[in-house]
Amino acid sequence: MAGELEGSKPLSGLLSGLAQSTFHGHTGITEELLRSQLYSEVPPEEFRPFLEKMRGLLKSIAYADMDFNQLEAFLTAQTKKQGGITADQAAVISKFWKSHKTKIKESLINQSRWENSLKTMNWRVDLKSQSKHLDQINVPVAIVELELGKSGQIGI
Amino acid sequence: MAADCQSLLELTMEGLCQPPQEVGSEVTNQLLDLQWKMGMAVSSDSCKSLKSPYVAVTLKVADQSGQITNKSFEMTIPQFQYFFKQFKEMAAVIETV
Numbered sequence: 001m002a003g004e005l006e007g008s009k010p011l012s013g014l015l016s017g018l019a020q021s022t023f024h025g026h027t028g029i030t031e032e033l034l035r036s037q038l039y040s041e042v043p044p045e046e047f048r049p050f051l052e053k054m055r056g057l058l059k060s061i062a063y064a065d066m067d068f069n070q071l072e073a074f075l076t077a078q079t080k081k082q083g084g085i086t087a088d089q090a091a092v093i094s095k096f097w098k099s100h101k102t103k104i105k106e107s108l109i110n111q112s113r114w115e116n117s118l119k120t121m122n123w124r125v126d127l128k129s130q131s132k133h134l135d136q137i138n139v140p141v142a143i144v145e146l147e148l149g150k151s152g153q154i155g156i
Numbered sequence: 157m158a159a160d161c162q163s164l165l166e167l168t169m170e171g172l173c174q175p176p177q178e179v180g181s182e183v184t185n186q187l188l189d190l191q192w193k194m195g196m197a198v199s200s201d202s203c204k205s206l207k208s209p210y211v212a213v214t215l216k217v218a219d220q221s222g223q224i225t226n227k228s229f230e231m232t233i234p235q236f237q238y239f240f241k242q243f244k245e246m247a248a249v250i251e252t253v
Contacts, residue, residue: 065205108203115212116229121242125249140253142246143184148229 005050008088010038015096023107116148189216211236
């Protein structure tokens with residue numbers, strides 16, 4: 001069973017699923033979904049700590065916004081730790097971070113914006129032809145429609 | 157960037173903001189004032205180094221009954237540049253009308 005977790009093929013898929021739920025706000029990706037899709041031979045009680053370990057690694061890497069040197073040093077240290085990762089797993093994580101780093105950073109920035117953002121903007125210019133107040137005739141008026149809303153927040 | 161914000165402010169104050177009209181004389185809300193600030197999100201609990209600049213705007217708006225509310229929102233720099241571009245286009249149209 002432990003041999004299954006040490007494999008590196010399903011890990012790439014796992015990291016994608018983790019990134020989707022942790023950073024990009026995808027709510028449908030549960031632990032059970034990931035386990036049954038990618039590590040079906042592994043019992044849930046073994047899978048859970050493994051998943052949390054991977055999630056923790058991704059969050060640490062994202063928190064520090066590691067460049068490639070820092071990433072290599074960090075992952076190498078993880079391979080030397082008791083209960084850490086294998087060299088194969090380190091390689092998968094490294095490859096994953098390199099291709100997803102930018103998108104994850106964008107999502108993190110989005111998550112940190114808690115005020116309204118500008119969703120859409122429409123406008124037109126009117127020329128008043130009739131009005132209660134004569135001094136308003138032939139005054140151009142710009143009318144703007146702004147749609148404001150919250151975006152990028154997870155789970156609130 | 158600050159220069160752009162200042163130009164936007166001048167544009168809106170000159171061309172688009174109006175002194176409060178009599179109650180019931182306008183069919184849409186009226187823009188009374190526009191305030192802006194530029195900020196930089198430095199760090200968050202999920203990312204130590206965000207380094208993300210933004211423009212925050214507050215609009216003071218009077219509705220048809222004269223009631224005044226503030227509407228505020230934030231924009232990323234690209235969003236702000238789009239926002240600003242719309243106002244420049246509006247100003248150009250108003251010139252020609």
